[in-house]
Amino acid sequence: MFSLKKSQMFALIISSLIVGYTTTMINAKADSGYTVVKRMTGNNANVAYHLANNSKNTYLWNGIHTKAKANLRKYKNYSWRYYGKSLILSHNSKKSLYYYIQGITPNGNEASKIRGIVWHSYLTPGINPNYKQLNNIYYRYFNTDSEYLHYVQKSPSQKLTREVLKLFPNTHLSIQLTKAADGASPWAWASPRVDGYKNILEFPTVQKYFNKRFYKPNISDNTRFKLIKAGLDKSYSQTKRNALTQYQIGIYYYNNPHRLIDDEAPGFTIAIPE
Template sequence: MIGLVVAVAGIAAFSTTTVHASKISSNYSFNAEKSGAGSVPYTVKSSVKSGYIWNYSHTKKIHNIKNYPNSNWYVNYASVKKYNQKSAVYYRISSNSGNVKGLIWSGYLTRLLSKAPSEFNTQSSFETYMQTARSQRLARQVMKLFPNSKLSLDLSQITQNVNANHPLKTEKYTGIINVGVLKPTGNTDTLSISEKVGGDMAGGAITPRATYIKRVLENNGFTQEKRNSMSNYYLGIYMPDNAQVMSDFPKNFSFTSPYPMENQDEGMNGIVQIFLAKLK
């Protein structure tokens, strides 16, 4: 590890910040188009309150990340740039919507990572994670839609990998409701909640997606009154929300660099699993 002092006149936003960066080759670069993972999801470090996004030529400030507190950022390209004899890694990024694009110093951002239910051993640790992790912001809105249903690690683990080729198998639960397969009624949209929220709307703003889920629920008879009455149901959720999922990596894997690496980073995970069930 080396100490990198960010003090580039007229370019760096923090003139007195010292950060630690991995040693990186001067010819380091990352190109999402050449990477099997595609764009790599990042989020602003919790300690960063302000940071400029520049035009690609690094001559004009065009945005400040402080004005986009709810956005994640997708790194499409990275390279080492040298200014005033000091080198640093810069990212070409785009926002959730794709409307905000530009160049930013890598030190402002950190990988957006998520955990699968299978990575937890206790209910309490799972609940803490679901209530605090940035990647679970949409999941928290789903939980609010079922205020009296209890979040269950066990059900979340059982339903984590359910799909058309791997049907749900359990002798513990009954009255199982696969919320993810519900579709809207009365319009031309034929996509299920999982397909819409994890596909067309993946990685987007939280509120529109939560509103969509609520509307589809109500289309299918799950009114607020009905949802409030489901206190005897458990809730199983697995929603990485476009983060990279650590269980998708090899066992005991750890990143060798804070920067995106074509031979290490995995793809974004947009899976949406939402199940309700009662104990037998």
Template sequence: MKKKIKLIGVMLAFVGLDMIANPQPAQAAHNGYRVKVLKNYYKDSSENTYHANLKSKAAIWSGKRYPSDTQRDFQKRLYKVSKLKGVTLFVQKKARVTHKNTKAIYYYVADRAAGHQGWVRPSALIKGVSPYGYQIIKEKWGNQMATFHAKNSKQNVYIWNWRHTKKRANLKNYPASNMRRKATVTLRHNKKQSTYYFVTMFPDGNTPIRKSVSGYVAASQVEAGHNMNYSQIEYTSIDQFTDSADYSNYIQNGKKQKLAREIVKLFPNSPVDLGLSRIAAYDYDSFNNTSDGDPNPISKTGYTDIKVFSSIQKWLYAHETASNATKLTEIKQLLDKEGYTASKRASLSGYKLGIQIVNNIKGYDGESDDANHWNGYVLVLGRPDNN
């Protein structure tokens, strides 16, 4: 009995070794095709870049790119290779296909957007990028995140699909838009090369992701930095501003900064300071909390004698829907109660103003993407260390 058990164990071991040596056995398709994958390509590179041989009479057949795909291998002919002018294809898998008594090598190919994909004979392909249309010949992902906007909001600046055949958006129609770059690519067209960015465009600065538009935009038509067309912009994150002058420009011209402008006038000799405003936003308010609601304070280095007007902040949060006139009247009264009368405010010397007013702006929930209203109210005074 022990010998029999030992023999069964040895046999199972050989079966296990065979499974390890052949991790992807041939699988029978519904119509008698057997596919044995010989090699997988995990990256798109020059090694596996091809385009269609337009003289070929071959077809691309349906296939399973991923195990979860419902499409069966060689279930039907999808399209003729001769119709794929301007399409660059990337080999995903190399396989030996057996059908009846014949064997042949096939490639599973897919274009960049997986719009064309399936099994095809290698003889129907030509090595390299397609010489027709706009072709991405070089791309760089990773460490590419940056904010961009149109150089000229009055000119036509298009965001294109990856083949440069369809306009997805015209930035001229979105004067308040910002774009987040995700990749830099080189496009070739008629033997000329141009740099493009793959971007996600947010139409008015605080658009939910479901209303954003992604695509390729010519690098020559955009410039780095956030959109400063503030009269058209409802909201810009305080982290986007470059300096105090930029932030003051936003407050003075922002589409939804009317209340902030009136508050700034109450402190005629205390100019708005971006550094102090960021401290106010992160250390003394909840609007800039992390997605799970936790505060994310920053260093107060560089500022002393910080005065927080918490009574004003508390009242504003309790009366978010009040009119700007009502809010301003109450702010003046609360300032007087705290000893900051109009005469004292006018006599202040060496103090800067830290402020962030997000006043009932239409926004969205950061997690659910549902529409809601944003409110954030904070006001502080502080003295820079160099004063």
């Protein structure tokens, strides 16, 4: 008799859970009655956002807000690429702004299939600040020096970057110079030029060691650093490097070559703002 009651109770609990789960999903998906008022396209698609509150249910919808595609709360370490496209939806006489976004995985993969529209106030500007979980993030998504520095300091993928920065202890890390220089430009070594900067130093003899596509992709970051340090010590002593107090450094590195494209050349550039 006890066994039967226990079995019935168990079935009742399971049934309740299923009903509750189904109701939750329907509540998320059956939010119809939205109409598109206006579609807009901006100029800048290289903008990253993260969730303003990653413990709150935040639904990503299809383009006409008839189907919930994902609950972004489940992707706590993702960032979200803004496509430069948005739309205004009307629901119950209230208008709301939505952004088209696509997931950027913690490993820097921008080909995530998670994409759709989300209410703009669920997002806040910038890469996800869980930097210890992030690797090989596209440097153009960073907006401030401190944001980029924190990523470099904490990301497992940025060990080589951290070690190289120690070779220039009095030189300020600049995301603006990083973006302006695109790392080292191998085709411009003979006459380096970076808009907005002067007295440019590019150290061509060591730049190749940054690029896994062009120099021994299977060697370790430790080996790469030893090669970089030896090359710098030979051409530009530590005493000279310590004296670069008026200079800024732009630098980027991917320890996984999946992010590299033909016109990218990881490396570093040192210069003085004009």
